Amino acid sequence: MNKNNCRVLLVTSDPDFGQRWVAELQPLADNDAEAPVALDFKHTHADGLIGYLACGETQVVVLDDAGTQAEDVAAVRGLLRGQRAEIDCVLLTGADTPEVDEFECVISRAESNYGVVYRTLRRILLERISTPFADALREYVYAAKDSWHTPGHSSGDSLSGSPWIADFYRFMGEHIFNTDLSVSVKMLDSLMDPISVIRQAQQSAARTFGAEHSYFVTNGTSTSNKIVLQHLLRAGDRVIVDRNCHKSVHHAMIMSGALPVYLESSVNQRYGIYGPVPQSEIFSAIDANPGARLLVLTSCTYDGLRYDLKPIIQRAHAAGLFVLIDEAWYAHGRFHPQLRPTALECGADFVTQSTHKMLSAFSQASMIHVGDFSWRKQTMDDAGGAEFDAAGFREDINMHTSTSPQYGMIASLDVARKQMSIEGYSVLSRTLAFADEIRRHVDDATVFRSLGADDLCGEVLAADGIRLDPSKVTIDVGCAGVSAPAAQARLFTEFGIQVEKNTHNTLSFLVTIGTTESKVLRLKQALRRLSEDAQSNTVAEPELAKNSGQSLPALSSIDALPRSAYFARGEKLAWAGEGREALIGRIACDEVVPYPPGIPLLVPGQRITAEILDAIIAFTSERKDLEMHGVRSVGQEPALRVLTPAEAAVAESELRSLLA
Known part of the structure; x- marks a missing residue:
């Protein structure tokens, strides 16, 4: 049986000891027929560590503190954690009472039984790559137990023998x-x-992703966001939130009765892209809302823009705010130095991740990660306590979790965690190289442009340290007079390529750990063909293509609590004909959201302006490629649900009373 190779690296200033250590341990590994992996022992001086960390096979690093100052050991460990946070770090020491909090394990330098040393190191690695739930699921399936319980298909037996639907059984596969x-x-x-294998799998996830606690969620990050906000918020609590966060955050505020303090995102009108909120505006909102409970930001955005989170989180914590970072698009961030720091590493209290978006989990499979709450002990002890309320959080999870979860989805979370723990660095190095190859091809071999952080952000964010996740590749085709929706359609019909999204003049490609060289070659060929056709098109109008997208409207006032507006009866008004004027100035009951990406144009409680209404009308009539959530109908005409004048008077009075 071929075994995967895993390197165990000793970092020591004593080369003679290093040689002896390797000479004793390598034969034990070579003769271990039962081990599922092949351990390869090496030693190096601290100066050689960086080279070994660049190799994905390096999985365990043992730091020898003999003859080394404590600060030097800490520096080496810092380098290790900065480059490869996911791998195990062991301290080899002669100290009687070593400081071991930052290490997975400690081994005595004087240990003469190398069999014990070998088994200890093997155990550490095998614990990291184990998948307790996926293994238990496989064991149960292979035991072939008779099913006298739900679900009704009884392990597929209701399909496999059916003359009508057996084809679906064969298509999907028995497992x-x-x-x-x-x-x-x-x-x-x-x-x-x-209490057993799922708990063990979640504990492994917490170690891998750098959390204090991790929880599996089987209805996506939409539900994960609702769980966190339900846990933290009560009626009337103020939430400082990016208005352009995912719709699930707005849903959670409707359910909780919280009062949003909306932050206006930067908007790149040229490309039709919402960006991060300027840091100065976040700081101003924190300062202007003493007593606010929570700050919610999305990092990275759908287009890959990441905040410089550390100063923002520090400012929020100093003011007593919890911080939730929606990292739905950034579950891979911890596993490559080019992508760090992550939100947890910057001090976030809660992080939600769509494990399925960039990693190897099934769709809907997500995780909630809980950070370190020590900052609350240093600042305050509110009525909710300074400690994380694990029991209360479990109840909030259960309120949103099906009592019949999909076990294959849970297993996929377990397996996706294992993959990133053991080969995350390697697969992301390949992924980032593919993304760079695509960008270079676009810029060097086509008339299109690949867009960087500066292009997507603009001057308003120039000093905010915004970074771009390289795995999100945005290409400006409008600069060559090409309509992005038309280009998207051609890529699909002529080349069999489905893009992640488009604006009026950009195409967005998601480069993931599942991207292959063949897919990259086909994409490059397709883009070259589109480029050649654009060059031969004598009627192209680059400036028109560059500026013909729908306008993204500015935030208007919030004049009712989202909960009050949403649960009001309201009335539906069509915008056709004279209806447009009747809608302007009214208070919306519903969230109006073009999907994807799920960022609202209008939220419950928001005053409808002419600019917002015109944007909704334009998206509805001109973007047939999008779903428009929240648009109602009167007869055959599209309409919006708004508060009646009487309801508006009550809602506005309620809000004034709350703000008083």
């Missing part, structure tokens, strides 16, 4: 069905109250 099991199977634990 889709025989891993779809009931909570009656006790050996597979319970997502509602995990």
